Amino acid sequence: MLPMKRRTPVVSGISIVLLLLTTVTFAQLPYRVHLPLVMRIGQNPLMSGEATFYLEADGSGACLFDPIPGDRMVAAISYLNYGNADYCGAYVEVFGPQGSVVVRIVDECPDNPGCGLNHLDLSPEAFERIAPRAWGRVPITWRVISPPLTDPVQFHLKDGSNPWWLAFQVRRHRNPIATLEYRTPQGQWVQLNRTPYNYFIRECQCTGGEGGPFILRVTDIYGNTLTETVQFTTLSSGGLSPGELVSGSGQFPYGP
Numbered sequence: 001m002l003p004m005k006r007r008t009p010v011v012s013g014i015s016i017v018l019l020l021l022t023t024v025t026f027a028q029l030p031y032r033v034h035l036p037l038v039m040r041i042g043q044n045p046l047m048s049g050e051a052t053f054y055l056e057a058d059g060s061g062a063c064l065f066d067p068i069p070g071d072r073m074v075a076a077i078s079y080l081n082y083g084n085a086d087y088c089g090a091y092v093e094v095f096g097p098q099g100s101v102v103v104r105i106v107d108e109c110p111d112n113p114g115c116g117l118n119h120l121d122l123s124p125e126a127f128e129r130i131a132p133r134a135w136g137r138v139p140i141t142w143r144v145i146s147p148p149l150t151d152p153v154q155f156h157l158k159d160g161s162n163p164w165w166l167a168f169q170v171r172r173h174r175n176p177i178a179t180l181e182y183r184t185p186q187g188q189w190v191q192l193n194r195t196p197y198n199y200f201i202r203e204c205q206c207t208g209g210e211g212g213p214f215i216l217r218v219t220d221i222y223g224n225t226l227t228e229t230v231q232f233t234t235l236s237s238g239g240l241s242p243g244e245l246v247s248g249s250g251q252f253p254y255g256p
Contacts, residue, residue, distance in 0.1 A: 044143050044256045049078070049118025051096060051130065051140045057123030061107025063088035063198040064158075065171065073126050076107035078119040085198035090176040094120060094142045096130025102147060118142070144221075146174050146255040152248045153218065155230045158199050159242045163209020167199040168192070168216065168230075171245070174252040175220035183215040211240060226250045 059067040059074050063085060075094075077087050087105040094101050103126050109115035120142060124133060131138045151172055158167035170177050180200040181189045192200035204210050213231040228248040233241035 044145070046141050046143045047118045048139070048141050049120065050116065050137055051094065051120045051122055051127065052114060052137050053122045053124045053127035053133065055124060057107075057121075057126075059104075059106050062196070063106050063108075064169065065089070065106050065198075071104075072123045073101065073103045074106045074123050075103040075126060076109040076121040077105050078109050078115045078117060079111045080115075080117045080119075082108040082196075084194050085196055087176060088198040089171065089173055091145050091147045091174075092120070092142045093145045094122070094126070094130060094140055096138050096140050097135075098132070099130050101126045101129035102145065144176060144255075146252070149174050149251060152251050153226060153228070154245055154247050155216065155228070156245050157232050157240060157242055161242045162239055163211050164204050164206075166202040166204075166210065166214075166240075167195075168202070168214075169199045170218055173218070173220065175222060175224070175255050177218060178221045178223075179219045181217040181219075183217070185210070189217065220252050220255075222252075222255050224252050226252065 054076065057072065057074050057076075059065055059071060061076060062082070065088075075092070081087060090105045091102055092105065094103060101122075103120070103122060107121070109119055109121040114137075115121065120140065122130075127133060130140065149172060153173050154171040156169040156171055158169065161167050168180060168182075170180060180192050180194070182192055182202050183189055190202075192202055194200050202210070211234055213229050216228050216230055218226045218228070226248065228250065230246050230248065232244045232246060235241055
């Protein structure tokens with residue numbers, strides 16, 4: 001497991017007064033809430049929680065996405081919701097006291113008193129869309145949405161990948177990812193295990209390994225599928241080029 005970035009959400013005295021005026025008390029719960037594997041169309045529940053902000057927000061974090069210069073509309077989600085990277089790459093619309101904002105989930109807000117169930121730790125720029133930064137902590141509601149992306153999904157090959165151990169990551173997906181399947185050279189579909197650092201692992205105990213092209217089937221939480229043939233660069237040594245990002249050809253339809 002790779003080390004996780006740790007942070008302390010920024011809180012001010014004003015935020016304490018604001019929360020006392022609300023009718024809901026958010027207590028730390030002894031369980032975790034994970035995103036369903038496949039949701040029925042029409043289900044996009046409105047979640048109630050709190051929001052803070054963290055200064056280090058740059059698009060990187062526990063989900064192991066690369067920072068995207070100029071894109072600061074990002075957030076970390078509570079460890080009670082994070083699950084097995086279930087929300088990584090999901091877009092959520094956040095409603096606060098003074099406005100709303102759409103952010104992409106890129107990180108996990110760690111286990112501490114400041115990150116309860118349904119908590120979102122926003123970038124400062126995103127927080128300012130829903131409340132003055134001086135408030136520090138505010139009550140919010142939020143829900144998963146399907147943003148108007150025009151580019152196809154992308155596939156990233158993790159550093160350290162080789163023909164016997166492959167780690168795939170799906171990026172730029174309109175809807176949250178439920179599963180990733182791999183078609184073996186024998187034509188069988190195998191569901192890959194997802195890691196908490198948001199990669200799907202294929203291990204091959206086979207002679208010569210597997211060098212691609214790879215046929216991958218991605219399923220979103222609404223049951224929509226994309227089947228893509230992905231070819232990463234083959235090195236002169238016969239291995240693969242780790243860290244490479246390859247675009248697919250399709251994108252998921254809009255959810256509810």
